[in-house]
Structures are given as structure tokens and as C-alpha cells.
Amino acid sequence: MAATSIRDVAQHAGVSVGTVSNVLNRPGEVSAESIARVNRAIEELGYVRNDAARKLRAGTSTTVGFVVLDGQNPFFNDVVRGAEDEASKHNIAILYGNTDQDVARERLYLDLFEEQQVRGVLISPYDDVHTRLERLRQRGIPAVLVDRFSGDGRFSSVSVDSVSGGRMAVEHLIETGRRRIAYVGGPFDIHQVTDRLAGARAAAENAGFPVDLEVVATTELTVAEGVAAGTRIIERPRAQRPDALFAANDLIALGLLQALVVEGRILVPEEIAIIGFDDISFAGAAAVPLSSMRQPSGMIGRTALRTLLEEANDPESIPRQTVFQPELVVRRSTDPKKTR
Amino acid sequence: MAATSIRDVAQHAGVSVGTVSNVLNRPGEVSAESIARVNRAIEELGYVRNDAARKLRAGTSTTVGFVVLDGQNPFFNDVVRGAEDEASKHNIAILYGNTDQDVARERLYLDLFEEQQVRGVLISPYDDVHTRLERLRQRGIPAVLVDRFSGDGRFSSVSVDSVSGGRMAVEHLIETGRRRIAYVGGPFDIHQVTDRLAGARAAAENAGFPVDLEVVATTELTVAEGVAAGTRIIERPRAQRPDALFAANDLIALGLLQALVVEGRILVPEEIAIIGFDDISFAGAAAVPLSSMRQPSGMIGRTALRTLLEEANDPESIPRQTVFQPELVVRRSTDPKKTR
DNA sequence: AACTTGATCTGAATCGATTCAGAGACATTT
DNA sequence: AAATGTCTCTGAATCGATTCAGATCAAGTT
Missing domain, CATH: 3.40.50.2300 (Response regulator)
Known part of the structure; x- marks a missing residue:
């Protein structure tokens, strides 16, 4: 109800809506004086940007979808965690979906993400989702495969050999x-x-x-x-x-x-x-x-998110495959000499 | 780019935008004939609803935010999983944020969720977030505390004793x-x-x-x-x-x-x-x-999400505390008689 | 004094779905 | 025949942030 809009801020600060928007998005083009006035007004009114309106007009979203194969597996949680760390640096939130190897759930989340017009999609796929992802791409939503090599190179991927x-x-x-x-x-x-x-x-x-x-x-x-x-x-x-x-x-x-x-x-x-x-x-x-x-795992998540953002920012970019090598960790279960 | 809008669908189906919207949101008020035509047009054009526009106009969101204390802890993953199961039944997606006991991250996610105008917030809080949540509530965003009893009863909570x-x-x-x-x-x-x-x-x-x-x-x-x-x-x-x-x-x-x-x-x-x-x-x-x-854990998540949706749908509702009792599971680490 | 230039600001148009007052067609009642 | 009601549809107004063509003004140039 207390829907404070950019118009209220403009009025309160005695400037136009255009100026308020500029303060928010390109402060370089605004005088220091205006910046101060607008910021004070924002403070006083407790204004918070309406992301839906922003998304609608500007087309760009601050949300990334992540479809995970198995949310109960600590490995994937570590991957998500890595992606999240990188995302929060860019003020991006993660829409999370766990498919549990269920084709229907996988589709459900991709549909949901498309409606949300996310900035991009990270996915550790179960079903063959290439056509589905191709369609997302046509709508300007790039995708990066996680923990899965893109054999035909149609999409970027971050995986382990x-x-x-x-x-x-x-x-x-x-x-x-x-x-x-x-x-x-x-x-x-x-x-x-x-x-x-x-x-x-x-x-x-x-x-x-x-x-x-x-x-x-x-x-x-x-x-x-x-x-x-x-x-x-x-x-x-x-x-x-x-x-x-x-x-x-x-x-x-x-x-x-x-x-x-x-x-x-x-x-x-x-x-x-x-x-x-x-x-x-x-x-x-x-x-x-x-x-x-x-x-x-953390590195996989971070790299995947970084790759995704690069593609989102440059539609011309070509798919890139990142493959990490796994590392053998020997403990007691294969080596009796180890105490641990 | 291929931004198929409701207007394109309307034109293609030979009806007005209002009718298309009605087919989507209240099919009962539309003739079977129109429903069929519109659905065919949607199919043929590959139309997908733009959630940003919908959210902007209608005010209601199909997203719920979940701020988790410790994403690496399998317990919380099970809770998230429960919430997710319940959410997907209602076609709701979960915006996921892991705070790792960091006050700054906790704030960051609450800010993000407010900008997104989520339908509601689930949170296992670290800092004292009552004032912050109070403000969200004033903007029509309810919150439910997860794994944390709301001592003063200001918010609904789902927790274990x-x-x-x-x-x-x-x-x-x-x-x-x-x-x-x-x-x-x-x-x-x-x-x-x-x-x-x-x-x-x-x-x-x-x-x-x-x-x-x-x-x-x-x-x-x-x-x-x-x-x-x-x-x-x-x-x-x-x-x-x-x-x-x-x-x-x-x-x-x-x-x-x-x-x-x-x-x-x-x-x-x-x-x-x-x-x-x-x-x-x-x-x-x-x-x-x-x-x-x-x-x-799963039940905690499901209950929390259900409680949240009830509050989101009925602004008059009063906070409700759900407290589960934990259950002692005896295994070998306290009982030498157990083989497992 | 007339003309440029650059910095800053303004405000209407716009994104796409929803809403709602009102119109049209037809059946039913008086 | 007129009035009333029901069903269905229409299309302009709206949500709030962004964008951009144009306005304003002071400073610099000729």
C-alpha cells in the first residue's frame, strides 16, 4: 500500500522523474547537488525500486535461475554456494529449482524461469533439454550447463572430466x-x-x-x-x-x-x-x-555464473567449454596405511 | 527480441487483449470457442506470459524468498526441499539466499527480495530482523520464521522445540x-x-x-x-x-x-x-x-511455506506459531548394544 | 553580440498484462 | 413491443521505472 514510487521521490526532492532515474542508474550525468537531494528523499521516504517495472521497461533482470539435479547431494549444494557467492557480488539473486531427476519438474522450472525472464539459466540437466534451451536463447536468455559437458558445443558448460x-x-x-x-x-x-x-x-x-x-x-x-x-x-x-x-x-x-x-x-x-x-x-x-x-565444486559454481553473465552481457559470445580435472584423494578406505 | 506479447496473440486469434487475458486468468468467463482460438494462437506463436508486466499491474508475485542460515548444512537443505515441494504445487518459485551467519548478506537478500516484491519471505534469521520484517510487512510482504520461535509472537513461525x-x-x-x-x-x-x-x-x-x-x-x-x-x-x-x-x-x-x-x-x-x-x-x-x-525437516519447510501463502492471501490473518517436538534417535554412539 | 558547446534537467512515451466500465447480442419476462 | 437480464467481448487506462528528444543555462569562442 505504501507504494512509494519514483514519482513521489521526484516530487519530494523537487526534481523530475528522469533525474531520479538517472541518479539511480547513471549518477555520472547528474550534478552532485541533485544526487544529494534525491538520495535524501529516498532515505526519508524509504523508497525501494520496483524491480518488476524496471524489468518490464529495461528488459534486463537481476535474477538467475539454477536448476539442480539433486538438491540433497552436498556436492550440488557446494556448487550452488559457489554460484551464489559470485552472484551476490553482482547483486543478483538466484531462483532455485531442484529437479530430482524428474523430467516434469525440469520443464516446470524452465517454464517458470522463462516467465520470470531471468538473466540466464544454470542447469545440471537430466533430460535432453537442448531444444528447450535453444528456445530460451532465442528469447535472449542464455544457459550454461553445469557438471555436464556440452558434447556438440551448442552451449557453454562447466564440468569435470x-x-x-x-x-x-x-x-x-x-x-x-x-x-x-x-x-x-x-x-x-x-x-x-x-x-x-x-x-x-x-x-x-x-x-x-x-x-x-x-x-x-x-x-x-x-x-x-x-x-x-x-x-x-x-x-x-x-x-x-x-x-x-x-x-x-x-x-x-x-x-x-x-x-x-x-x-x-x-x-x-x-x-x-x-x-x-x-x-x-x-x-x-x-x-x-x-x-x-x-x-x-565451489569453483564450478563460480565459473558457471561468471560464464553465464558474460554471455548475458554479450549476445555475440560463442559457447565455451570449461573442463576441470578431478583430483584423487586417498584416505583409509583404499589405503590401510592411512590412519585417516 | 521475439517478444510475443498478449497483443500479438489477440491479433492472431482475432479477439481483444482483454479476452486473451481472461482466457489466461478467468477462463470461466469466456466462451469455449474463444478459449480454443486463443489457446491455438498461444501454441502457434509460442507465447509465454511476461511475469514482470503481470506483477507490475496485478501486484501479486509468484516468487517466494527463502533466506537460509547455513546452506551447507543438510538439515537446511531438507527444509528447503520441503518448502520447494509445496511451492511447486502452487506454481511458485523460490528465490534462494544463503547468509552463512553474515549480517550483511542477510540484509542484502532482504533488500533484494523487497525489490523483487516477492509474495513472502521465509527466513531462518541470524541477526534481529524484526524491524526489517516489520517494514516488509507494511509493504504487503509477509514473513514466516523458520527453525526459530517468534518469542513475542509478532510473526508466524515454524520451529522445533x-x-x-x-x-x-x-x-x-x-x-x-x-x-x-x-x-x-x-x-x-x-x-x-x-x-x-x-x-x-x-x-x-x-x-x-x-x-x-x-x-x-x-x-x-x-x-x-x-x-x-x-x-x-x-x-x-x-x-x-x-x-x-x-x-x-x-x-x-x-x-x-x-x-x-x-x-x-x-x-x-x-x-x-x-x-x-x-x-x-x-x-x-x-x-x-x-x-x-x-x-x-521436510515438514518444517512444507508447513512454513503453507503458512506463508495463507498469510499472503489473507492480510488479516494473525501470526501463528507451529512448534514440532524433536524425537530421540538412539544409535550406537550412545548405546553399545546397538549394532548400528 | 551572436554563436557553439557541454552539462544538466525535463516530461511524455513506452514496456506488456490486467482491469473494468461499457457495448452488443440474444433470451426471457412483463 | 418494451424492459430486463445474461453472457461475452472490447479497448482504454493503469501499474512504475526507463529512455530519449528536446529545453535551459552558463561558459567559452569568434
Whole structure:
């Protein structure tokens, strides 16, 4: 109700609306005297800019949409956090949407963001959203793929080389003497899951000697699914168990640990080694501190947001792929010599 | 550029803009014939409503702001998730802001949300934001406090009884035979931290026999700070160590566990028992499965959002306090009989 | 004195959806 | 036949910030 508009401010300060707007948006073109008067009026009236009107006329928004694949995963929270830090520097707010691998939710949020005419969209996609994003682009809304390489280069992306991460993880297992490895993860329509497996396969095939690599499929990348997969593994006769597990992410790995160590009384890493992916902050606090492939999560978020803003400011810009390399972090779950 | 407006749709469908708007907002007042024509035109032109214009004219927004105290804490992510689920049912998007116990960031987000003229604000406050929220309310933006009781009842709130949770936790420790208890947490300008301590004190004083309760202060509620506090404790001579730790939240508790079990080779719970607060999903997967005070996190988020929308739709509504009771979840870290 | 130039300010037009007073067509009632 | 009511539609006015062509004025130039 107390809708103080720019007109009220103008009147109170004894200047025109144009001048008030200039004070707000291009103070360089206004005399010091006017700036002072307008600012005093703003102060006295408690005026706050109406972003809807601003957006309508000027066309530019101060909001960025972020569609996240799995909001319960600390990894994505770290990414969001990085993006948020960068955004707040530019006085930009983040519209947040968690899809939980649901195509309908993914569409819902993209629709919502389009109505909101956000400045741009960050998305860790689940479904194939290329056509949808192409349409957003036509309306002047750029998009950057997060944690997902844009194979055809149509969009900018910021990701981690999951294939090479998968290879490094399994190479590490092989180097420490493991020969019967199980890859635990799923569903396989998530690209990170298939990429990490592809890397794992490459490592197993290039070992120079036979290395078993079986796949234990899960329906989700959650702790609970990790526990379930772990239980299935310990129910097998001892001889048929793998001697190492490579989990598609740390949530799965933590679930596996819990099943093996706490319930199955299996020695990790002596009997079965475990390595995860992401290096979330809970990895070090696990039943047995967890080896993992570290992703620079905060940096991914910051870079993605920066890339997005550059594209938003320069429509001519061409897509750019940023790929970080993951880093092997060895803890006790693969190396008995480590105390932690 | 391809700015298809309601006017284009009207022309394409051979009706007036008013009719198009009615099809969109009150289809009951329009003939079936017109609805069909307009919908076809919308389809053919790929029209998407401009939310800025809608907001400007109609005054109502489809966005809700959520200011979160600690975005890295899985507990808050679960709360956000609950709110999001409820929001997406109403076609509402969430503007997300993480303050990390920073007064400046808290202000920044409230300013941003005010400019955006959000439908309402959910906030787990750090600073005393009552005056700020009061002002938002005057502008027609209601607020609901999340995970924080509104002592003076000026605002609606959805919270968990931290005092009673603290009491239950320490009562449990006393019942299982502990007499030298340390409360680990901080900083003490976070209300949850002081409330849980107050409950712990009450339990210690009402025991009917002497129970030691010391305070080990941390600067943050993080795993790292938990590790640091744990390290300080195990450096003490054995006789001066407490026999139980009550952590202000699970992140601290996980850090303590890591320091005691993994580094200090201390038996948990035999030598020192540990209980946390929140029951985040990682609590069960810890070095020793962690006892904790469970908060109904998803329910908190859903309830908060529902309360907020009710207030937004009925300006006459009076503030309402919803308080959930936490629930004791006993796992191995306080009970040696449990296998998990 | 006449003319430029530059700095500053003004205020109407504009963005696109919503709203609402009023018009038109038709059926029903008096 | 006139009056009343119902249903449906129309289109100008409106929300508030931005933009921009033009006005004003003091200072500098010829």
C-alpha cells in the first residue's frame, strides 16, 4: 500500500522523474547537488525500486535461475554456494529449482524461469533439454550447463572430466592390488554415471593384465541405495565378492561403507576397498574415511555464473567449454596405511 | 527480441487483449470457442506470459524468498526441499539466499527480495530482523520464521522445540549412566545453540544427583570445528575428559566422532558417548552411527511455506506459531548394544 | 553580440498484462 | 413491443521505472 514510487521521490526532492532515474542508474550525468537531494528523499521516504517495472521497461533482470539435479547431494549444494557467492557480488539473486531427476519438474522450472525472464539459466540437466534451451536463447536468455559437458558445443558448460575421473579411480584401485572391481551406481540415464563407468572400463582394459569389472546397478544415487547395494554384495559367498568398489558418487559410497563395515563386519579396505566420487565434506568423517575423486565444486559454481553473465552481457559470445580435472584423494578406505 | 506479447496473440486469434487475458486468468468467463482460438494462437506463436508486466499491474508475485542460515548444512537443505515441494504445487518459485551467519548478506537478500516484491519471505534469521520484517510487512510482504520461535509472537513461525530437544538429549545421556557431560557448540549468538544448551542445563540440574555440564565452545557449526573441538578434548589427561558429548548439531557431532574415533582411537560410546542434533541423513553412516535428535525437516519447510501463502492471501490473518517436538534417535554412539 | 558547446534537467512515451466500465447480442419476462 | 437480464467481448487506462528528444543555462569562442 505504501507504494512509494519514483514519482513521489521526484516530487519530494523537487526534481523530475528522469533525474531520479538517472541518479539511480547513471549518477555520472547528474550534478552532485541533485544526487544529494534525491538520495535524501529516498532515505526519508524509504523508497525501494520496483524491480518488476524496471524489468518490464529495461528488459534486463537481476535474477538467475539454477536448476539442480539433486538438491540433497552436498556436492550440488557446494556448487550452488559457489554460484551464489559470485552472484551476490553482482547483486543478483538466484531462483532455485531442484529437479530430482524428474523430467516434469525440469520443464516446470524452465517454464517458470522463462516467465520470470531471468538473466540466464544454470542447469545440471537430466533430460535432453537442448531444444528447450535453444528456445530460451532465442528469447535472449542464455544457459550454461553445469557438471555436464556440452558434447556438440551448442552451449557453454562447466564440468569435470568424469571419464578421466573414473579412469583415475580405477587405476588407483588396480595400483593398490585390486583385481575384482565392482562399479556401483545408477540410473544409467544420468550422464555422470555412464561417464564414470566408461573411464573405469578404460582403466580396466588398459591394465595390461586381466581385471574384472562388474556393474552393480542402483536406482538412485543415495545413501539408502548404497546401503541396499552393499547388502546385496555381502550376501554373496565370500569368494564371489569383489575386492574393491568404485561408487558413482559419495552418497552411494557412504551407503556401501555403512553396509559393509557396520552391518557386514567386513574390513575396509583390507577385504574390500571403496572409493567414491565428489569428495563431499562428509567423506572424511565416514565409518572409514573415504577415498574419493575431488571435484572443485565451489569453483564450478563460480565459473558457471561468471560464464553465464558474460554471455548475458554479450549476445555475440560463442559457447565455451570449461573442463576441470578431478583430483584423487586417498584416505583409509583404499589405503590401510592411512590412519585417516 | 521475439517478444510475443498478449497483443500479438489477440491479433492472431482475432479477439481483444482483454479476452486473451481472461482466457489466461478467468477462463470461466469466456466462451469455449474463444478459449480454443486463443489457446491455438498461444501454441502457434509460442507465447509465454511476461511475469514482470503481470506483477507490475496485478501486484501479486509468484516468487517466494527463502533466506537460509547455513546452506551447507543438510538439515537446511531438507527444509528447503520441503518448502520447494509445496511451492511447486502452487506454481511458485523460490528465490534462494544463503547468509552463512553474515549480517550483511542477510540484509542484502532482504533488500533484494523487497525489490523483487516477492509474495513472502521465509527466513531462518541470524541477526534481529524484526524491524526489517516489520517494514516488509507494511509493504504487503509477509514473513514466516523458520527453525526459530517468534518469542513475542509478532510473526508466524515454524520451529522445533530446541530447549526440550536439549533436555531430552541430556536426559538420555544421564539415563545411560553419564555424569560428566560436555556441550559442544557455538557461536552463542545463534539461538538454536543457546536453546539447546538451556535444555541441557535443565536436564543436568533436574537429575536429582550431581551431573557435570561443561561447555566447549566452537566458532562455527561445522565438521571442521567439530574435529578441532574433539582434538582439544582428547589432548586432555584421560581423567579430565567428559564421558559424554552433546553436540549442538550433527556437523559438530560428526567432527567430534572423527577426532575421537579415527584420530584419538577412543572407544565410542564406551569411553565417551556422543549425541548430535538434526539427524541428518549422514548421521547413520558415520564412523560410529550417531545418535541424534531428529527434526522433521521436510515438514518444517512444507508447513512454513503453507503458512506463508495463507498469510499472503489473507492480510488479516494473525501470526501463528507451529512448534514440532524433536524425537530421540538412539544409535550406537550412545548405546553399545546397538549394532548400528 | 551572436554563436557553439557541454552539462544538466525535463516530461511524455513506452514496456506488456490486467482491469473494468461499457457495448452488443440474444433470451426471457412483463 | 418494451424492459430486463445474461453472457461475452472490447479497448482504454493503469501499474512504475526507463529512455530519449528536446529545453535551459552558463561558459567559452569568434
